[in-house]
Amino acid sequence: PLVRIDVAAGRTPEQLARISRAIHEAILAEYRIPERDYFHIVTEHAPGQIVAQDAGLGFERSSGVVMVQIFTQGGRSQEAKGALFAAVARNLGDAGVAGEDVFIGYVENTAGDWSFGFGRAQYVTGELAVPAR
Amino acid sequence: PLVRIDVAAGRTPEQLARISRAIHEAILAEYRIPERDYFHIVTEHAPGQIVAQDAGLGFERSSGVVMVQIFTQGGRSQEAKGALFAAVARNLGDAGVAGEDVFIGYVENTAGDWSFGFGRAQYVTGELAVPAR
Amino acid sequence: PLVRIDVAAGRTPEQLARISRAIHEAILAEYRIPERDYFHIVTEHAPGQIVAQDAGLGFERSSGVVMVQIFTQGGRSQEAKGALFAAVARNLGDAGVAGEDVFIGYVENTAGDWSFGFGRAQYVTGELAVPAR
Numbered sequence: 001p002l003v004r005i006d007v008a009a010g011r012t013p014e015q016l017a018r019i020s021r022a023i024h025e026a027i028l029a030e031y032r033i034p035e036r037d038y039f040h041i042v043t044e045h046a047p048g049q050i051v052a053q054d055a056g057l058g059f060e061r062s063s064g065v066v067m068v069q070i071f072t073q074g075g076r077s078q079e080a081k082g083a084l085f086a087a088v089a090r091n092l093g094d095a096g097v098a099g100e101d102v103f104i105g106y107v108e109n110t111a112g113d114w115s116f117g118f119g120r121a122q123y124v125t126g127e128l129a130v131p132a133r
Numbered sequence: 134p135l136v137r138i139d140v141a142a143g144r145t146p147e148q149l150a151r152i153s154r155a156i157h158e159a160i161l162a163e164y165r166i167p168e169r170d171y172f173h174i175v176t177e178h179a180p181g182q183i184v185a186q187d188a189g190l191g192f193e194r195s196s197g198v199v200m201v202q203i204f205t206q207g208g209r210s211q212e213a214k215g216a217l218f219a220a221v222a223r224n225l226g227d228a229g230v231a232g233e234d235v236f237i238g239y240v241e242n243t244a245g246d247w248s249f250g251f252g253r254a255q256y257v258t259g260e261l262a263v264p265a266r
Numbered sequence: 267p268l269v270r271i272d273v274a275a276g277r278t279p280e281q282l283a284r285i286s287r288a289i290h291e292a293i294l295a296e297y298r299i300p301e302r303d304y305f306h307i308v309t310e311h312a313p314g315q316i317v318a319q320d321a322g323l324g325f326e327r328s329s330g331v332v333m334v335q336i337f338t339q340g341g342r343s344q345e346a347k348g349a350l351f352a353a354v355a356r357n358l359g360d361a362g363v364a365g366e367d368v369f370i371g372y373v374e375n376t377a378g379d380w381s382f383g384f385g386r387a388q389y390v391t392g393e394l395a396v397p398a399r
Contacts, residue, residue: 053169089252099251106246113372118365119355222385232384239379
């Protein structure tokens, strides 16, 4: 998976690393991918540049909202995705992020849509095994 | 929907907020989502870091180009998408962005691909109604 | 295609432009799109904000890793995608980026998911021809 993490500026590098790690641990635990299948892009934003309301659910977010966008190959069940979302929020809670502040969007592609280096599609060449679903 | 808005640095926070709001109003009007289904990530870039040519259409963009990327669940018709694109450009025009400077890309996922808080997939749990199409 | 390029801060504007151009030339050569179908968003990140391990392949990346995410319409074969990935890595190599440092993710949508200006979906209106596959 490739994970984009967008947050307001203000956390320390250590806090940001902990947030990233929390999300990665959730993916490792739920999707049983290799430990080193770890691809995150963190972007910090000035105040006001992240808007994240409650979609009508009836809660307030803080300025500490963590916007998580996960790009990964399709084929996993809704149950598996739901368990991943729960694990992400649980782990982020341990890292000091409130449940209200965890936003997740998920986008699917295919195994052939990834190249981890050298311009080779390693799931297609067989250099990497496609993670079990 | 999650909307990524990428622009060159230089606008005031008020101008950026107006651009975000213009796009949100277009989505509200065309897709009839809840007012608080508002999730935008604005990123400013140094000069030269956004390249946006004309795809051969024969016009010039300014440095004020607004790159809009909309992630939302699939199922809407091309007619609905086209009406959304038109409303985005119209509203951005009212916010001072020329039609030449409106670039839109659209990526679809499913209702189960969203968690608005607490690691729950609220369209699946039933906490949120899936927007009508 | 819309291409997001995420890198650690530290390269010169000229180096960044060369990286962008290298990727664009690969797409032009492999997908035979119009020269001016050129839409890139470069984002620089502070140290530690890009995590890119090796997915278990057994190599080390440098801090010069280039994260490439390509959004484009679907319909191209895996062979075509693989040739594109190879060309991206080859051209980036000419631009001074090691093969180890080229990460590519690919996300597909449809021709009707793009508006290049004025809120019109130019592949649907017929103002632009849909690129051959």
